[in-house]
Amino acid sequence: MPGNIVQLAAAIAIAVSASVVAVAAPVGNAKRGTDIYTRCQACHALDYNRTGPKHCGVVGRKSAGVPGFDYSTAMKRANLTWDERTLDRFLANPPKMVPGTTMTYAGVPDPQERADLIAYLGAAGNKAPCR
């Protein structure tokens, strides 16, 4: 059964790759993310819209998903769901991931800082002022 052996080898390779990725991905720390979030506060708040949309509930939300917020055309067309993976990509370089976004910010280059920030955003959604 050479075919089965190839399939098994492929499955093992995928599993190993996935485990390597899982190990390599930084684990976010919401407490550290609190400090990093201060960088966002020229334009964002958790519980109300400003120059940028509010962040309560952002993890799991569709892009351009805050009712009543005046998103850019680019963001309206992005068709993303904000999870840890997409937020990580976006926060690394917003204009690169969504060209034309009005989030004209070069991004957070440090993967650990991005993980911390995303952990903070996730945790913030479960307590005041979001709840």
Place this chain on the structure above:
Amino acid sequence: MSFFDYPNVVIARRTMLARSGAVLSGAAVALLTGRDVLAATAGDAAAGDIRILNTALGAEYEAIAAYQFGAESGLLQKPVLDLAVTFQGHHKEHADVLSKTVQKLGGAPVAAKAKYDFPVATLKTQADVLNFAATLEKGAVSAYLGAVPLFADRDLAKAGASILGDEAMHWAILRQALGMPPVPVAFMS
């Protein structure tokens, strides 16, 4: 002991404020003169720069409104009230330059919103208002720091950095007014 208990630091603050005005004026002149360079900035690059300027302009309008709220709150006492009005004046200058530059580039500047949301329920004292303002100013430093590398036109990047410097001075002085170390870090991010 607060910042305003130190006469020598008050003198330093006044000196800094005067200097910040001079820096911005220089940038404003650079933005509003010699616009042939900007006029020649083409296509996508200009569109990207207009987008950056308009995002900054929107944030500046909000800062103006925030200081207006603070000034009218009845919570700020002199000389802190004067400080807030001075900083609001800087943000008005920033907004004016940003708006005119967007127009020079052929774009449409964003307008100020009719109404801004602020966390009014949490602002009960002068310290609350100063903390809120300091949070906005620190965010502004980070926002300009994140915007400066994106400008296609290096003159605009320079002007953005000039505004960044002004926001950083606001943040430091607000922290000192709160009795906090004015410059807690060697690098901003």
